[in-house]
Amino acid sequence: MPTSRPAAAEAAAGQAVGASAPARGRPPRGRLTPYLFLAPALAVYGAFLLYPLARAVQFSFYDYDGLSVGTPVGLANYAAVLTDEGLRDAFGHALVLIGFFSLLPLLIGLVLAALLVRARVRGLPLFRTVVFLPQVIAMVVVAVAWRRIYAPDGTLNELLRAVGLDGLTRTWLGDYATALPAVGVIGTWYSTGLVTVLLMAGMARVPPELYEAASLDGAGPARQLRAITLPAVRPEIAVALTLTIIAALKTFDLVYVTTGGGPGTSTTVPSYEVYRRAFELGEVGAAAAVGVVLTVLVFGINLLVNRVADRQR
Amino acid sequence: MAPRGRRGASRTASRAVGLAAVTALALTACAPGSGADDDAGGAAPTGPVSTDVSGAGDVTLTVWDQEVRGGQDEQITQLNAAFEEANPNVTIERVSQSFDDLSTTLRLALTGDDAPDVVQTNNARATMGQFVASGQLVPLDAYADAYGWRDRYPESVLQYSTYSPDGTVFGEGSLYGLPQVGEVVGVYYSRSALEELGLQVPQTWADFEAALQTSADAGRTPLLLGDIEGWPAGHVLGVVQGAHVAPEEVQALGLGNEGASWTTPENVEALTELQSWQQQGWFNEGVNGTDYDAAWQQLADGQGVFLIAGSWLAPDLQEAMGEDAGFFAPPPADGGELATTGGTGIPFSITTAAEEPDVAAAYLDFLTSDDAMQVLADTGNLPVVDTASYAPEGGLLADVYTAFDEVSSGGALLPYLDYATPTMGDTLGQTLQGLLAGELDPDQAAEALEQDYADFTSSGG
Numbered sequence: 001m002p003t004s005r006p007a008a009a010e011a012a013a014g015q016a017v018g019a020s021a022p023a024r025g026r027p028p029r030g031r032l033t034p035y036l037f038l039a040p041a042l043a044v045y046g047a048f049l050l051y052p053l054a055r056a057v058q059f060s061f062y063d064y065d066g067l068s069v070g071t072p073v074g075l076a077n078y079a080a081v082l083t084d085e086g087l088r089d090a091f092g093h094a095l096v097l098i099g100f101f102s103l104l105p106l107l108i109g110l111v112l113a114a115l116l117v118r119a120r121v122r123g124l125p126l127f128r129t130v131v132f133l134p135q136v137i138a139m140v141v142v143a144v145a146w147r148r149i150y151a152p153d154g155t156l157n158e159l160l161r162a163v164g165l166d167g168l169t170r171t172w173l174g175d176y177a178t179a180l181p182a183v184g185v186i187g188t189w190y191s192t193g194l195v196t197v198l199l200m201a202g203m204a205r206v207p208p209e210l211y212e213a214a215s216l217d218g219a220g221p222a223r224q225l226r227a228i229t230l231p232a233v234r235p236e237i238a239v240a241l242t243l244t245i246i247a248a249l250k251t252f253d254l255v256y257v258t259t260g261g262g263p264g265t266s267t268t269v270p271s272y273e274v275y276r277r278a279f280e281l282g283e284v285g286a287a288a289a290v291g292v293v294l295t296v297l298v299f300g301i302n303l304l305v306n307r308v309a310d311r312q313r
Numbered sequence: 314m315a316p317r318g319r320r321g322a323s324r325t326a327s328r329a330v331g332l333a334a335v336t337a338l339a340l341t342a343c344a345p346g347s348g349a350d351d352d353a354g355g356a357a358p359t360g361p362v363s364t365d366v367s368g369a370g371d372v373t374l375t376v377w378d379q380e381v382r383g384g385q386d387e388q389i390t391q392l393n394a395a396f397e398e399a400n401p402n403v404t405i406e407r408v409s410q411s412f413d414d415l416s417t418t419l420r421l422a423l424t425g426d427d428a429p430d431v432v433q434t435n436n437a438r439a440t441m442g443q444f445v446a447s448g449q450l451v452p453l454d455a456y457a458d459a460y461g462w463r464d465r466y467p468e469s470v471l472q473y474s475t476y477s478p479d480g481t482v483f484g485e486g487s488l489y490g491l492p493q494v495g496e497v498v499g500v501y502y503s504r505s506a507l508e509e510l511g512l513q514v515p516q517t518w519a520d521f522e523a524a525l526q527t528s529a530d531a532g533r534t535p536l537l538l539g540d541i542e543g544w545p546a547g548h549v550l551g552v553v554q555g556a557h558v559a560p561e562e563v564q565a566l567g568l569g570n571e572g573a574s575w576t577t578p579e580n581v582e583a584l585t586e587l588q589s590w591q592q593q594g595w596f597n598e599g600v601n602g603t604d605y606d607a608a609w610q611q612l613a614d615g616q617g618v619f620l621i622a623g624s625w626l627a628p629d630l631q632e633a634m635g636e637d638a639g640f641f642a643p644p645p646a647d648g649g650e651l652a653t654t655g656g657t658g659i660p661f662s663i664t665t666a667a668e669e670p671d672v673a674a675a676y677l678d679f680l681t682s683d684d685a686m687q688v689l690a691d692t693g694n695l696p697v698v699d700t701a702s703y704a705p706e707g708g709l710l711a712d713v714y715t716a717f718d719e720v721s722s723g724g725a726l727l728p729y730l731d732y733a734t735p736t737m738g739d740t741l742g743q744t745l746q747g748l749l750a751g752e753l754d755p756d757q758a759a760e761a762l763e764q765d766y767a768d769f770t771s772s773g774g
Contacts, residue, residue, distance in 0.1 A: 064344075064345045065443060065447070066424070067420060067423065067424055067444065067449065068446075068447040069345075070344045070345040072344065147541075150602065151602065151603065151604065151607065152597075152598055170602075171598070171599030171602025171603070173541060173601075173602045174540075174541055174599055174600065174746075174750075175602065175750070176750055259541065260542055260543055261543075261739075262541065262542075262543050262601070262746050263543075263601045263743075263747070263750055264743045264744075264746050265743055279416070279417045279420075280416075280738070280739075281439060281735045282420065282439055282735065
C-alpha cells in the first residue's frame with residue numbers, strides 16, 4: 001500500500017475488506033500527529049481570534065448593553081443594520097474610501113513604479129524610502145498632521161493664498177462637500193507608498209529583454225505597460241488591492257481623529273459606528289452586528305478580488 | 314479525477330461541520346452578561362448605615378478615578394494621603410486613567426469579578442443612568458442623611474447625580490454620586506479688546522448682542538468657536554437657549570425627561586439666533602473645520618473679542634493671557650433669570666461590589682468636605698461647594714468662581730444638552746454643524762433634535 005494514498009480512499013478500502021482491515025492500517029495516532037503539531041498555534045489562534053469572533057457573532061443575536069443579561073432578539077440587529085439610514089451612509093462612505101485607498105493609489109503606484117524601475121534614477125533607495133514612509137508612521141500621527149494641513153489657516157489654504165487662488169480656500173474638513181474627499185486623500189497619501197513598493201518588486205522580475213523586444217516590434221510605452229507590465233504584476237496588484245481595501249474598510253483612527261464623522265454625518269464609517277455603539281451608546285449587540293456585517297463585507301470583496309486575479313492568470 | 318472530487322467533498326463536509334460548530338456555540342452558549350456576578354444586582358444597603366470607619370477593621374478601598382491632569386492629580390493625591398492618615402486602617406488603592414479610557418473600561422470593570430469599590434462615573438444617561446438601571450451603583454440617600462450632604466450641596470448641583478432607581482428619570486429620585494468640582498459655561502473676553510472698542514462687560518442679553526455688533530462693525534471677530542468636534546457648538550447653544558427658553562423647559566430637554574419639546578417657538582428662536590450669528594459673520598471663518606483648542610488659542614492671540622466656553626479652560630487661558638482674560642456668566646434677557654449650562658465634575662460613586670460601603674461613603678464625605686474644598690481651590694480647581702468663599706483675590710479665576718456661585722446659588726444651572734439621551738451627543742453635534750453650515754434651517758434643526766428627544770422619552774427611557 002503506497003503511503004501517499006489519500007486517507008479517504010484508505011478508509012473506503014478498509015470498509016470494503018471488512019473487520020480485518022484495521023490490523024493492516026496505519027496506527028491511529030499517525031493521523032493525529034499533524035494536529036498535535038498544529039495544536040499550540042491553534043490554541044492561541046482559537047483563544048484570541050476564533051473564540052472572540054464566535055462570541056461577537058453570538059452577541060449580535062442579542063439585545064445586550066454590556067451590563068445586564070442580554071435578551072435574544074434573533075436577526076433584529078441585522079435587520080436594523082440594513083434599514084438604518086445612518087449606517088447605510090456609513091457603508092457608502094467606506095465604499096467611496098476604497099476609491100481613495102485602493103484604486104487611486106493603484107493608478108499612481110503603477111506610474112510611479114514604472115518610472116522608478118525603468119528610468120534608472122540615481123538615489124533609487126532614497127525615493128523608495130520616501131514613498132514608503134507614510135506606512136511607517138502611526139495613523140493617528142498622520143491624521144493629526146493632516147488635520148493641521150486642512151485647518152482654516154493651515155498649510156493647504158496658505159499655499160493656495162500664496163499662489164493667488166484665494167477663491168479655492170475652504171475649511172476642508174468642515175465643509176459638507178469636501179470633508180469625505182479630504183479624508184480620502186489622506187488615505188491615498190498613506191497607501192500609495194505600499195502599493196508602489198509592491199508593484200516595483202513585481203516589475204523588477206520582468207526581464208528587460210522583453211521590453212527591448214517589444215520596442216523593436218514598435219510597441220510604445222503604453223502598449224508595453226498593457227501587454228507586458230500589467231500581466232506580470234497581476235499577483236502584486238491582487239495583494240495591493242487586498243491590503244488597501246481592508247485598510248479602507250476598517251478605517252477608524254483616521255476618521256476618529258480628523259472629523260469624528262462630521263460635519264453632520266458626512267464622514268461616518270462602519271468601524272466608527274461599531275465603536276460608538278459599543279462604547280458610547282452601550283449597544284453591544286448592535287455593535288457586534290455591524291462588526292460582523294463589516295467582516296463579511298471585507299471577506300466578500302477580497303474574495304472577489306482574488307478570484308478575479310486567479311482566474312485571469 | 315475521482316480522488317480529487319472526493320477530497321473536495323470532504324473539505325466541504327469539514328467546512329460544514331466547522332460552521333455548524335460555530336453556529337451551535339453561538340446559539341447554545343449562555344446569554345451574554347449572565348455569567349460571573351448575578352449577586353451584584355441592586356444590593357442596596359438594607360441595614361442602618363454607619364459613619365464609623367475605625368471599627369471596620371483593615372480595609373482596602375479600590376478607587377478608579379480620572380483625575381489625571383495637573384491640578385486634579387495634585388488634589389486627589391493630597392486628599393487620599395490625608396484620608397489614609399486620618400484612618401490608619403484604610404488603604405486606598407488608586408487606579409487613575411483619562412476620562413476617555415475610564416469610560417471605555419468602566420463598563421467591563423463593573424461587571425467583572427474584581428470590580429472597584431469607588432468609581433468616577435459620568436452623570437449622563439449612557440453611563441451613570443445605565444449603571445443605575447443595572448444595579449451597579451449604591452444609592453447614597455441614607456449616607457446623605459447621616460453626613461448631611463443635602464445641606465452641603467445646592468439642589469441644582471445634586472440633581473445631576475440623581476436618578477430614579479430604574480434609571481429612567483434623571484434629576485429626581487435617589488442620589489448616586491458626589492462631585493468635587495463645578496463647571497459653568499460662560500463668556501471669556503479680552504479686557505484690552507473691550508477697552509479698545511469702548512465696551513463694558515454686558516449686563517443684559519441685549520447689551521451682549523450690541524457688544525457683538527459693535528465688535529463686528531469695528532472689523533474684529535466678535536465670537537470664536539472651534540466646532541470640528543461637533544460638541545462645542547452645543548455649549549454655545551446652551552448659552553443662547555438660556556436667554557430665550559424658560560429654565561424648566563431646558564431642564565426637561567437636557568435631562569431627557571418627558572414633557573418638553575424642541576420645536577417650541579422659543580427653542581426655534583434660539584436656534585435662529587445661533588444661525589444668524591454665523592450668517593452675519595460674527596464667528597471666525599470655518600467654524601466647522603476649526604479645532605476647539607485652536608479657538609481659545611486665537612482668543613489668547615488677540616484674534617477675537619469673546620469666546621463662549623466652559624470654566625475648564627480658565628487655567629489655560631489664565632496662563633496664556635494673564636491679566637487680560639476675563640469671564641462672565643451669560644447675562645439674562647430682560648426680565649429673565651440668570652441661566653446657563655453648567656454642572657459638576659465627574660461624580661464619585663460607590664459600586665454594589667464594594668464590600669465596605671460605609672468606608673467608601675466616609676471616603677466620599679472626606680473628598681467633598683470643607684477641608685477638601687480648600688485643597689481643591691489651592692490646586693487651581695473650581696470647588697463645587699461655597700465656591701465664592703474660596704475665590705482668589707482677582708484675575709480670571711476670581712471671575713469664574715464668582716460666576717459659578719451666582720449661577721449655582723442664585724440662578725439656574727442648566728444641564729448639558731447631551732445628557733438627555735444616549736444618542737443626543739451625536740445628534741446635537743451633527744445638527745448644529747448642519748445649522749452652522751446652512752445645510753439645515755432652524756426648523757429642521759429643531760425637528761432633528763425633537764426626534765431624538767421624543768424617540769427616547771416615548772420609549773420610556
